[in-house]
Amino acid sequence: MQGTWRDAEDGYLEANAIAQGSVDSTYALSTRIAPGRESTLYAWIAVGRSLEEVRTLNGLIGFEGPEALITRTRAFWQLWLKRRAADRLEAEPFQDLYNRSLLLVRTNCDRMGGIVAANDSDIMDSSRDTYSYVWPRDGAFVARALDSAGYPNLSGRFFDFMAPLIDPGGYYLHKYNPDGSLASSWHPWVVGGRPELPIQEDETGTMLWAMWEHFADFRDVERAEAWLESVVLPAGQFLADYRHPETGLPWPSWDLWEERRGIHAYTTASVWAGLMAAGHFARAFGYEDRANTFYQAAHEIRTAALTHLVDPDTSRLYRSLLIDEQHPENLTADPTPDASLLLIPQFGFLAPDHPVMGQTAQWIRESLAVPSDVGGLARYRGDHYHRAPHLGPEVPGNPWFICTLWLADYLLMRARTPDDLARPREIIEWVQHHAPKSGVLAEQLDPTTGAPLSVAPLTWSHSALIATIGRYRETLARMRDGSRQDAAREMPSIGY
Numbered sequence: 001m002q003g004t005w006r007d008a009e010d011g012y013l014e015a016n017a018i019a020q021g022s023v024d025s026t027y028a029l030s031t032r033i034a035p036g037r038e039s040t041l042y043a044w045i046a047v048g049r050s051l052e053e054v055r056t057l058n059g060l061i062g063f064e065g066p067e068a069l070i071t072r073t074r075a076f077w078q079l080w081l082k083r084r085a086a087d088r089l090e091a092e093p094f095q096d097l098y099n100r101s102l103l104l105v106r107t108n109c110d111r112m113g114g115i116v117a118a119n120d121s122d123i124m125d126s127s128r129d130t131y132s133y134v135w136p137r138d139g140a141f142v143a144r145a146l147d148s149a150g151y152p153n154l155s156g157r158f159f160d161f162m163a164p165l166i167d168p169g170g171y172y173l174h175k176y177n178p179d180g181s182l183a184s185s186w187h188p189w190v191v192g193g194r195p196e197l198p199i200q201e202d203e204t205g206t207m208l209w210a211m212w213e214h215f216a217d218f219r220d221v222e223r224a225e226a227w228l229e230s231v232v233l234p235a236g237q238f239l240a241d242y243r244h245p246e247t248g249l250p251w252p253s254w255d256l257w258e259e260r261r262g263i264h265a266y267t268t269a270s271v272w273a274g275l276m277a278a279g280h281f282a283r284a285f286g287y288e289d290r291a292n293t294f295y296q297a298a299h300e301i302r303t304a305a306l307t308h309l310v311d312p313d314t315s316r317l318y319r320s321l322l323i324d325e326q327h328p329e330n331l332t333a334d335p336t337p338d339a340s341l342l343l344i345p346q347f348g349f350l351a352p353d354h355p356v357m358g359q360t361a362q363w364i365r366e367s368l369a370v371p372s373d374v375g376g377l378a379r380y381r382g383d384h385y386h387r388a389p390h391l392g393p394e395v396p397g398n399p400w401f402i403c404t405l406w407l408a409d410y411l412l413m414r415a416r417t418p419d420d421l422a423r424p425r426e427i428i429e430w431v432q433h434h435a436p437k438s439g440v441l442a443e444q445l446d447p448t449t450g451a452p453l454s455v456a457p458l459t460w461s462h463s464a465l466i467a468t469i470g471r472y473r474e475t476l477a478r479m480r481d482g483s484r485q486d487a488a489r490e491m492p493s494i495g496y
Contacts, residue, residue, distance in 0.1 A: 236278025
């Protein structure tokens with residue numbers, strides 16, 4: 001049986017009122033338009049859990065009139081975008097994309113508080129699943145972007161949503177459904193014949209880091225006190241204890257790309273940031289012994305990282321130490337250039353101008369730049385996710401919006417003069433150039449054609465743009481008024 005679209009192909013409908021079987025429908029609207037005039041036609045769909053709900057909603061639209069509802073809706077979202085007058089960038093050519101990104105991020109903030117990675121179903125064709133889940137890490141970075149843009153109510157709701165989801169052992173699992181239930185995962189519970197936690201440890205570390213940054217900015221004491229008992233103290237203790245005995249680094253877990261298990265430099269920095277955040281929370285609320293425990297663990301991890309995660313020949317960070325699953329004490333350095341290393345200064349783990357960070361960032365810029373007219377930065381060298389089979393080895397991978405924007409963030413953190421802002425601005429303009437007319441940013445681009453690949457919109461892509469534009473604006477403002485601020489904010493302790 002064919003759908004009703006077949007009936008519509010000749011421009012006329014047979015007006016069959018209802019049919020059994022195919023569950024699609026087609027409708028037509030008719031109007032008379034005089035020469036040189038225009039006419040507006042409205043159509044809507046009322047959705048509810050019962051026939052009565054649908055009748056009530058449809059009646060509301062009929063009573064108010066669709067034009068009035070559209071006008072009020074537009075007014076609300078225009079006000080929402082201008083919540084903080086100081087953040088308006090009308091003079092900037094990327095203002096429209098900034099606003100579009102805020103609106104698109106908002107559409108992926110669930111009413112219960114979860115921040116959904118993406119709601120595009122096209123990827124079902126290749127992956128047999130969607131991105132319609134809540135990843136703790138992705139959500140934490142989105143929450144930080146929302147905080148920076150002046151929307152702490154959304155980030156606060158996200159942290160409230162995540163607080164009861166933490167495992168009693170003090171860690172977050174792979175991902176969750178928007179209703180708070182545990183989502184599917186491809187990480188195994190048994191590795192090398194031994195039970196292992198199927199986690200990405202950075203998801204726990206980034207959550208604590210983002211919570212503290214939120215609290216440091218907005219001082220929501222009552223809310224933070226609830227997080228302290230449910231999340232901060234158990235997660236801080238887990239991060240302090242879940243360590244590799246031979247090195248003192250975090251115990252191996254899955255990386256943020258969800259592809260390999262090991263001790264990762266980015267994950268190590270996020271664990272350090274989580275421990276520092278837990279220490280700051282504990283000290284602020286009078287848990288001095290717990291604070292000292294967390295600070296000591298953070299110190300040990302940073303010392304171990306500078307010993308074991310830095311290539312002595314190049315003074316660059318290794319991406320990872322890969323573990324022999326049969327002999328966990330045996331580690332092999334993985335020197336692959338990886339864009340996630342550019343995030344390390346955002347945690348304060350290494351200053352952006354630290355010699356190791358400087359060498360690492362330059363290496364990433366040279367190794368991961370996509371050599372085509374499309375440009376951009378790949379995730380890591382040898383990335384095969386959505387990679388076209390005809391690409392040669394000179395192409396490290398597809399350009400990702402988040403990875404390219406991380407480079408802009410790093411350069412902004414190092415910026416000292418107006419000339420230092422040129423390249424970050426070019427990256428923002430690159431994003432604008434590769435955004436479609438809708439403003440919807442995909443996860444990645446085809447390196448040959450620039451066509452969007454994977455899901456779109458990806459919430460993280462838009463939040464990364466929001467964060468980068470915010471950092472660009474703040475850096476420019478500091479330079480204009482002659483003030484100086486440390487590029488990487490050391491998470492402050494609370495004084496009374």
